[in-house]
Amino acid sequence: MKPALFTYHRPGTLPDALALMAEHRGGARVLAGGQSLMPLMAMRMTRPEQLVDINRIDELKGIRDTGDTLTIGALTRYSEILRAPLIADSLPLLSEAIRHVAHHAIRNRGTIGGSLALADPSAETPATCLALCARIVARSSAGEREISVDAFFEGLMSTALAEDEILVAVRIPKRPAKVPHAFLEFARRKGDYAQAGIILAPSHGGVAENRAVVFGIGSTARRSAALEGAMTNGLSAEAKAALQQEVTAIIDDDEGAAYKLPIVMTLAERAMGRLKP
Amino acid sequence: MSGPSFDEPEVTIELTVNGATVTRRVSTRRHLSDFLRDDLGLTGTHIGCEHGVCGACTVRYDGEIARSCLILAAQTDGSTVETVEGLSDSGEIEALQQAFLARNALQCGFCTPGMLVTAADLLRSVPKPSRDEVRDAISANYCRCTGYHAIVDAIMAASEKLAVKS
Known part of the structure; x- marks a missing residue:
């Protein structure tokens, strides 16, 4: 659980950091808080030759x-x-x-x-x-x-x-505090990574569209057209079927689709409930 | 570059650990937990998972708690680190230590230093926490024994004792 060898840089300014990134291209990685990069390096899932520590760059x-x-x-x-x-x-x-x-x-x-x-x-x-x-x-x-x-x-x-x-x-x-939203995730223990999560951000003066996101499944967080529609029209049986179809299409069997799909569906119902005044 | 090099790149760091200034030459890949334990002999900081999950290596870094296994020693130049030894010697965690002892709030004890540092941090920001707040805080230090009930009791007892004192 020790990182591979690397050269450590601690630039004091952003231009210095950018010059290092330009010089080393793919060989350098940026060290910010280190709360994910350090474990990835310890497990040798990444082994940068150059580590550019940006923690002393105040303008960031x-x-x-x-x-x-x-x-x-x-x-x-x-x-x-x-x-x-x-x-x-x-x-x-x-x-x-x-x-x-x-x-x-x-x-x-x-x-x-x-x-x-x-x-x-x-x-x-x-x-x-x-x-x-x-x-x-x-x-x-x-x-x-x-x-x-x-x-x-x-x-x-x-x-x-x-x-x-x-x-x-x-x-x-900006999103005025009076505009409703919903953030729900399910994790087995407090602080663990979410098995799945749903975020609903209804439209407001600053953002003209409803935005709904499903995360914790598939390769990246994604917007859900089914949920965005449901934010206007309600979570009908058709909307649920559409959401189920969306999730099934992106979920990987290795992730445990049978386990995660019901979590997403339950979170969706609860999240919709949060939007009601 | 001509092939892989196996020379350990090193940097010099100077920092304050438990009130004393230390200067050392360290390998760039050495993390703070190893530095504290192996270079400074401060073995109160435990290494459990070594990837930021278990919390046994929790220290106070520039005044705020952090996982020392997720900080490079090279990064700590100019910083201030307090370990469980420092918090113990200063008397800051005495009430917690006594409460842990009285309640036998441990099984194997491996997580205890991290639990103490985390609990001290909680009581600094929330002097009278609820049991739920205590559980929330120590969820950062869960290990394997599941013997957390006594730890919650001990932290609650320490908070009451400190409240009476102040």
Whole structure:
């Protein structure tokens, strides 16, 4: 359970970090909170030759009010997000989701950007950013671009980030506290990864469409057209059948479809109940 | 690069551990748990799963609890680390230690240092926790024995004792 050999870099500025990423291309990985990367390295599931520790880069930290959106620096830790009045006021769904992330000791270190860049299909943050219609801000030495969350998660732990890019921030449309939402997941023990979860984010002034996300099944968190329809028309027998069909299509037998499908269906009913005034 | 190199890359770190400044040369891949145990002889920090699940290696890192197996020693340059030894010597966890002893709140005891560090952190932020809040906090340190009832009792007893004191 020890990582393979690597060279450790601790750049003090973002340009220095980006220069390292450009120099080493696929050979370098970014170390943010380390709460997932360190285990992956310990288990030798990844063995970067160069590790670029961004923890001392201050410009990647913090939450800013950017008009209709909040811009959250990639290195903002879960504990900081949970403490931030801006998040409690303008993105209560994100607070609720993050309360489900592991444990206090993990939330003190884990970062929102690290979780997005890793793209674990069972993790709360990627799924919630998908539901919240976030935009991912990525930078390389060549410049900055914004990626819609709908185009960001490409597959199992795979994203649209290029090898020389660092995820620097996420921009999320504010969501007034009075707009209802639902976040439900089922885990066998408190703090464990979810077996499955459902997020419902009905439309509001800042986001014109209903967004529903199912996570913990398949290779990545996904929007559910069946649930998005049900958010307007109710969870009818037809909507349930459509949801069942969607889930069956993406679930892998290795994941235990027979076990997970009833969990999703139960969570869907409960989540719909949460939206009622 | 010409083929694999087996030279261990190293860095020099200087940090504060339990109030004392230490300077060491460490392999870049050495995690903080191994550094504390093997380089500094602080074996109160236990290594259970070594991938962030069991919580036996929990320490206070720059004032907040963290899994020391998920932090590289190389990262800790300039930081402050407090281990169960430091919290014990300062007397900060004395009430918890006494309550664990009185309630026999352990079976094999392997998880106990992590439980104490986690419980101390809980009582710092929530001086009068409910049993549910205690269970929520120590769920970060579940191991195998399932003997958690006594641990919840002990943490509740310690919180009551500390409340009387203050």
